Amino acid sequence: MNSLSILFILPLIIIFSYLFDAFARKTKFPSVILLMFTGILVRIATTIYGYDSFSFLDNLIPVLGTIGLILIVLEGAVELKINREKLPIILKGFLAALIILTANIFGLQWLFSLLFDMDFQSAVLYAIPLSIISSAVAIPSTSGLLNQDRDFIVYESTFSDILGIMIFNYALRQVDSKQSFIDGPSIASLGLQIIGVIMISLAITYVLFRLLKQIEHHVKFFLILALLILIYALGKLFHLPALLTIFIFGVFLSNVKTLLPNFLRRYLDLEQTEKGLHEFHILTAESTFIVRTFFFLFFGFSIQIMNFTSITPIISGALIVSIMLIIRYVYFTIIRLKIKPNSLTYISPRGLISILLFIQLKDVSLINTENSPIDERVLLVVILSSMLIMLLGTLKKQPEQTDTSSEEESLLEISSDTQNSQ
Numbered sequence: 001m002n003s004l005s006i007l008f009i010l011p012l013i014i015i016f017s018y019l020f021d022a023f024a025r026k027t028k029f030p031s032v033i034l035l036m037f038t039g040i041l042v043r044i045a046t047t048i049y050g051y052d053s054f055s056f057l058d059n060l061i062p063v064l065g066t067i068g069l070i071l072i073v074l075e076g077a078v079e080l081k082i083n084r085e086k087l088p089i090i091l092k093g094f095l096a097a098l099i100i101l102t103a104n105i106f107g108l109q110w111l112f113s114l115l116f117d118m119d120f121q122s123a124v125l126y127a128i129p130l131s132i133i134s135s136a137v138a139i140p141s142t143s144g145l146l147n148q149d150r151d152f153i154v155y156e157s158t159f160s161d162i163l164g165i166m167i168f169n170y171a172l173r174q175v176d177s178k179q180s181f182i183d184g185p186s187i188a189s190l191g192l193q194i195i196g197v198i199m200i201s202l203a204i205t206y207v208l209f210r211l212l213k214q215i216e217h218h219v220k221f222f223l224i225l226a227l228l229i230l231i232y233a234l235g236k237l238f239h240l241p242a243l244l245t246i247f248i249f250g251v252f253l254s255n256v257k258t259l260l261p262n263f264l265r266r267y268l269d270l271e272q273t274e275k276g277l278h279e280f281h282i283l284t285a286e287s288t289f290i291v292r293t294f295f296f297l298f299f300g301f302s303i304q305i306m307n308f309t310s311i312t313p314i315i316s317g318a319l320i321v322s323i324m325l326i327i328r329y330v331y332f333t334i335i336r337l338k339i340k341p342n343s344l345t346y347i348s349p350r351g352l353i354s355i356l357l358f359i360q361l362k363d364v365s366l367i368n369t370e371n372s373p374i375d376e377r378v379l380l381v382v383i384l385s386s387m388l389i390m391l392l393g394t395l396k397k398q399p400e401q402t403d404t405s406s407e408e409e410s411l412l413e414i415s416s417d418t419q420n421s422q
Contacts, residue, residue, distance in 0.1 A: 017293035028394055030137055030387045032296045032351060036380075039300020047304070061302060064295040065356035069165075070232055070246055071225075071288040072136045072352065076158040077250025078281050079139070083258060089148065093155025096331065097133070100348075101160055101167070103327045104131035111323060115316075116373045121175055122366060126374045128171060129358045130320055130382055132164030133157045134351025136292060141390055145343060153347055158247075161353055166194075166241045168357050175366055190241075197241055201248035204231060208249060209256070221283045253280070292352070299355055308377060316373065317381025324348055324386065346393020349386045354379065 017035060024031035082090065108127035112118045118126070135157035142150040170190055174181050208224055228246055235242020252259055308314075329345050336342070358379055362369050369375070 013297060014290070014293060017289070017297075021289070024140065028141055029391055030141065030349070032137060032292070033384060033387055035293060035296040036300035036303075036384075039297045040303055040305055043301045043303065044305060047306070061295065061298050062356065062359050064291055064298065065352060065359065066232075067229065068136075068288065068291040068295050068352055069243070069356055070229055071284060071291055073158070073161060073243055073246050074228065074250045075281075075284045075288050076135050076139065076154070076161070077247045078254045078284065079154060080158065080251055080254060082251065082255045086151065089151050090155050093152050094159045096152075096156045096335075097159035097163055100156075100328060100331055101131050101133075101163055103331070104324055105167070107323045107327055108320060111319060112374065115319075121171075121181070124181060125168075125171055125175065125361060125364065125367060126372070128164060128168045129354045129356075129361075130350065130374075130379070131324075132350070132353050132357070133160040134349050134353060135161050136288075137349040137351045137387060138347055138390070141347065141349070141394060145394070149344055152344065162243060162247055164353065165243050165357070166190075168360075169241065172360075172364065175364060193240055194244065197235075197244050198248065201245040202252075204245060205249045205252045209253075221280050224280070225283075225287065295352060303376060303380060312373070313375070313377035314381055316378045317385060320378070320382050321385045321389070325389070341393075343394055347390050349390045350383045351387075354383065 016038065017031070020031040020034040023029065023034070105124060105127045108130055109120065109123040112123035112126055113120065116123075133156065135154075138153050138157040142153045145153070170186075171181060174183065174186060179186060208227065211220070211224065211227075228249065231245055232242045235245065325345070325348070328348050329341055332342060332345050333339060358376075361367050
């Protein structure tokens, strides 16, 4: 492929991604599905014309996914507005993420052990990526919900990302060191690491704030992003929950007036910081859009549809999605004391983080991904199914939410839940 062809293809990809995104905002149909299908169709076309060697994707997809993960967590953290009034719904989102994530891991571990005769550790490692909600897909799909439900999904999906990655990295460390998952000293060590990372994150946040103020060069926000990626890489090198640093920086960046200690605030120009925040937020959102576009496109391109020669991956994916929905339905039925499922039950999509963690399993010596019954085909079925269920669930609930009495009932219900949680 010559340079002129690339100059045509790259801008066309971005233009189509923009159109997909605009279509998604109008119809609530996830744009990442369109990107993946585009990649799949392009792969079919290249295969037909005899081009079938794309080994570079094995290295490109994880790199794009990691950068996308950092940007998505950062963007999600910047979106979080923390104040006293929102503390109840923040707590509800955190508890939902923790409980549903944990229940999914154990539920899927049981399924994999029962159906595929997997050992406990392998089953858990496969279950974790499939249990994490994708905030990159869930958050943009909540525009038709009530404000309280929308805020709940933002907090739940963001916490699901953070907790899921921390649990996955902890599980990998335990497997590498040949220790049990439930090990007192290891859990205590993880807790101390988290506390240490939080303290280090506060110091890094302060330094980055100072950089935002003092750098006079017109290019400074990409420098901040480069430093954040470097911090994440150093954290991964030393097996620390580095993503927590990214999350803390984003949260403090968007809540500097309420969260940053007084002895640090007096050294900062808050008005200048808020101006920089707006510009930084725009840069983060646009960078996330570009990275997400190429990640899901290349992921779809890496899938060879000709490999779907058996119905087994479809059945396995359907069972996984069924367990996910049952657990989510039971949780919200208990919490809301209503048997009829509400829109929150359906919003549980899988996406970038599931793909990225799934790719990391190839480096685990305990697991033979080449002959595993849970492969990329099953992952694709789970991702597409969860997104389509989310789409159907939110569309089904939209007419009800336009009704005034139904909206008031939901508001009263949420207000009652908030009072009970307090």
